Amino acid sequence: MSILSIRNLSKTYQSGSRKLTVLENVNFDIQAGEMIAIVGPSGSGKTTLLGLCAGLDSGSDGSVVLNGNALEKLNEDQRAEVRNKDVGFIFQNFQLLPTLTALENVMVPLELKKRKDAKEKALELLEKVGLKDRATHYPTQLSGGEQQRVSIARAFANEPKILFADEPTGNLDTETGEMIEKLIFDLNKEKGTTLILVTHDLDLAAKTQRIIHIKGGKIQEDAHA
Numbered sequence: 001m002s003i004l005s006i007r008n009l010s011k012t013y014q015s016g017s018r019k020l021t022v023l024e025n026v027n028f029d030i031q032a033g034e035m036i037a038i039v040g041p042s043g044s045g046k047t048t049l050l051g052l053c054a055g056l057d058s059g060s061d062g063s064v065v066l067n068g069n070a071l072e073k074l075n076e077d078q079r080a081e082v083r084n085k086d087v088g089f090i091f092q093n094f095q096l097l098p099t100l101t102a103l104e105n106v107m108v109p110l111e112l113k114k115r116k117d118a119k120e121k122a123l124e125l126l127e128k129v130g131l132k133d134r135a136t137h138y139p140t141q142l143s144g145g146e147q148q149r150v151s152i153a154r155a156f157a158n159e160p161k162i163l164f165a166d167e168p169t170g171n172l173d174t175e176t177g178e179m180i181e182k183l184i185f186d187l188n189k190e191k192g193t194t195l196i197l198v199t200h201d202l203d204l205a206a207k208t209q210r211i212i213h214i215k216g217g218k219i220q221e222d223a224h225a
């Protein structure tokens with residue numbers, strides 16, 4: 001069974017009297033354990049598509065079935081439940097909660113799952129990304145690369161079945177980018193976590209097994225390595 005199944009997915013935004021179609025009739029299936037990249041020019045709809053696949057937003061038409069859950073049939077609370085259970089998300093701009101320390105940010109998904117060992121587990125994850133000594137730092141006290149590593153620890157915390165990453169190395173220097181890349185790819189190799197990566201970096205995309213090219217909100221090519 002596919003872990004993610006997209007059928008005739010469309011997304012339209014209304015801006016004043018104008019209708020802007022950002023995604024049009026998108027179809028694909030992703031199997032558990034796959035590692036894929038979505039590439040395309042700026043404004044082609046990549047981020048919108050990723051958000052719809054992860055249940056962060058809903059489409060205007062069509063269906064998204066994520067790990068057996070038809071997202072368009074769920075309300076916002078139910079979608080959040082699916083996200084907390086099955087999904088990890090890494091954003092280009094990290095999106096850490098500014099009033100929480102690194103440790104507390106990583107603890108958020110663990111506390112949502114009512115894990116009694118939330119603190120120990122979060123410290124373990126910070127150690128994995130090489131940041132145990134920054135546990136009590138707030139996001140503003142961390143470099144971009146460190147913030148992205150905290151956000152990765154947070155995304156790994158609920159042991160997601162599927163990890164979405166939107167330009168995870170986009171704002172980082174090459175060395176830090178390579179470290180982030182390794183953390184994400186290792187999760188796929190070691191735990192079999194499905195990885196869906198949005199990137200404009202074709203070298204990074206080439207390291208995945210499958211590349212979906214998108215342009216003007218439509219799939220141009222779906223290429224398996």
Ligand code: ADP
Binds near residue numbers: 045
């Ligand atoms: P990409 O990630 O490929 O750069 P996006 O998915 O971010 O593309 O955006 C695709 C198009 O949708 C862009 O033209 C963008 O301006 C538009 N768009 C994105 N979000 C909104 C929104 N909330 N309201 C209106 N238009 C939007």
